[in-house]
Amino acid sequence: MPSPRAATALPDRVRLVVLFGGRSAEHDISCISASHVLRAVDTARYDVVPVGITREGRWQLAEEAAGLLRDGRAAELPESLRMDGTGADPWFFFHQGPAWSTWSPDVPTVVLPILHGPNGEDGTVQGLMEVADVPYVGAGVLGSAVAMDKAAAKTVLDAHGIPQVGWRQLSRHDLADPALAERLVAELGPVLFVKPANMGSSIGVVKVTDPAQVVPAVSHALEFDDVVVVEEGATVRELECAVLGNEEPQASVVGEIVPAADFYDFDDKYADGAAATVIPADLDPQVAAAARELALRTYRALRAEGMARVDMFLEEPGRGLLVNEINTIPGFTPISMYPKLWAESGLGYPELIDELVALALERHARRARRRTTR
Numbered sequence: 001m002p003s004p005r006a007a008t009a010l011p012d013r014v015r016l017v018v019l020f021g022g023r024s025a026e027h028d029i030s031c032i033s034a035s036h037v038l039r040a041v042d043t044a045r046y047d048v049v050p051v052g053i054t055r056e057g058r059w060q061l062a063e064e065a066a067g068l069l070r071d072g073r074a075a076e077l078p079e080s081l082r083m084d085g086t087g088a089d090p091w092f093f094f095h096q097g098p099a100w101s102t103w104s105p106d107v108p109t110v111v112l113p114i115l116h117g118p119n120g121e122d123g124t125v126q127g128l129m130e131v132a133d134v135p136y137v138g139a140g141v142l143g144s145a146v147a148m149d150k151a152a153a154k155t156v157l158d159a160h161g162i163p164q165v166g167w168r169q170l171s172r173h174d175l176a177d178p179a180l181a182e183r184l185v186a187e188l189g190p191v192l193f194v195k196p197a198n199m200g201s202s203i204g205v206v207k208v209t210d211p212a213q214v215v216p217a218v219s220h221a222l223e224f225d226d227v228v229v230v231e232e233g234a235t236v237r238e239l240e241c242a243v244l245g246n247e248e249p250q251a252s253v254v255g256e257i258v259p260a261a262d263f264y265d266f267d268d269k270y271a272d273g274a275a276a277t278v279i280p281a282d283l284d285p286q287v288a289a290a291a292r293e294l295a296l297r298t299y300r301a302l303r304a305e306g307m308a309r310v311d312m313f314l315e316e317p318g319r320g321l322l323v324n325e326i327n328t329i330p331g332f333t334p335i336s337m338y339p340k341l342w343a344e345s346g347l348g349y350p351e352l353i354d355e356l357v358a359l360a361l362e363r364h365a366r367r368a369r370r371r372t373t374r
Contacts (some may be wrong), residue, residue: 015101015109017093017134019125019170020081021052021060024117025224026204028245031080033332034114035276038065040072040349049101051093052083053115061085061098070100074363094134110360111136113351114332118198118225122148122330135364137356139328143303147328150229151197152359153302163322165313166232169197172222181214194218196225207233236313236322239281241295242330242341244355246305246363251292252341254279256281260345265344277337279344287314291321296324306359309338 018041021027021033034050041048048069050062063085068076075208079253086098094109113130113136115121123145131135139147151169158164166188174180179281184192192208194217204219206222218259220226257277281288295310302308309330313322330338 010045010354010361011106011108012045014357015049015097015107016041016046016110016357017049017051017109019051019053019111019113019115019120021054022115022117022120022125023055023057023084023280023307024115024119024121025055026198027055029319029331029333030114030116030120031082033336035065035077035079035081036334037112037114037353039077039330040353042350042354043069045354046122047107048325049097051080051091052081053120054083056089057095057119058362059090059093060087061093066098066100086225087128090128093251094129094132107279109134110357111347112356112360113329116329116331118148119201122198126271126332135360137360138306139308143305144328146324147302147308148174149197149243151227151294153326154300157298157323160297162298163319164232164299165322165324168230170218170228170230171226173217175215175222180218181211183251184214185211187231189231192217193231193233194221195229195231195304196221197229198225209347216299234315234318234322236312236315238280238324239283239312239321240316240337240341240351241292241310241312242338242345242350243295243299243304243308244306244308244347244359245343246359246366249296249299249304251295252345252347253280254283254288254291254345255279255337255341256283258339277340279337279340281309283314283356287321291350294321294323298326302326304328305363308336309341 016023018031022189048085050065051333052060052062059085062081065077065081111126121144123141126141126144146156154167159350193207194206196204204221206220208214208217218228227237238257240255243249256278260275291312298310299308309327311324312322332339339349339352
């Protein structure tokens, strides 16, 4: 089992604020991920405060979930967590909380954001936690923002010489170009993938095989974001690697997604779960090692911390390994690859949570030592 990277030993007791829901089209996936995180948390070590963020941005205690955890009945948690308690501002949950949640300077608070998509994975909530001076799991403000925006991430990866499929960035005014479809097909090929820049779980993604589909696909993606990424379609295998750590990250074994649909879309991921996963992927050992190293290069280039899942393509014959994207708050549902990849690497779900909390405390302590005066 991978040994902890954090220099800070995990305390005997930690107050863990688990954030879920959020103002994003991935709200429902977050509620499912958070339920499975809570089932894996060791309540003998963690004083858990589950806090939901509604689609309108209100912060509410998840009373039912909190009660089941206090009673040792985590197995009875619903598949998707509900926000059924009192509301308050973030500072209340970070620095005080409900009466049964004992805030103490001797018991550190760590925030575990299980928030997928905009207003949760994009640096906004991370900035709030920085201002509140509370340790939190995952990438910081810059790493979260850059990784969430596919166009920004691809620009940074290009600057680092990290291989990718061909791509272009579009905005709303590009729809006025009557030659848009012909230009994209000429530059990227006859098969295209059109995606909102700031969205995950394949929401808003359209596969285009006819130039007449380009403008409708771009218009659809613009319903979710102001920036659209258009990628070259290629015949590839889809690989994923989980990364864990701060300054000395480690990579898990490599897994493979075998889509049941035309591509790995939302329904294939969540609605019917028909996609097959192969862990570890059936790869030549040298290719697997190269994939793990490419995942680490991507993690460092995009300033990720704590955790991330790096998605890659393998084009054989052709260009070999290509980076698709990085997810700084990967899914934690039963079918999600991040915990499954670490389990195959020897790090179980409860131990993974311990590791993430320890890494959050280590980073917070390190940053607290920075000079703030001349």
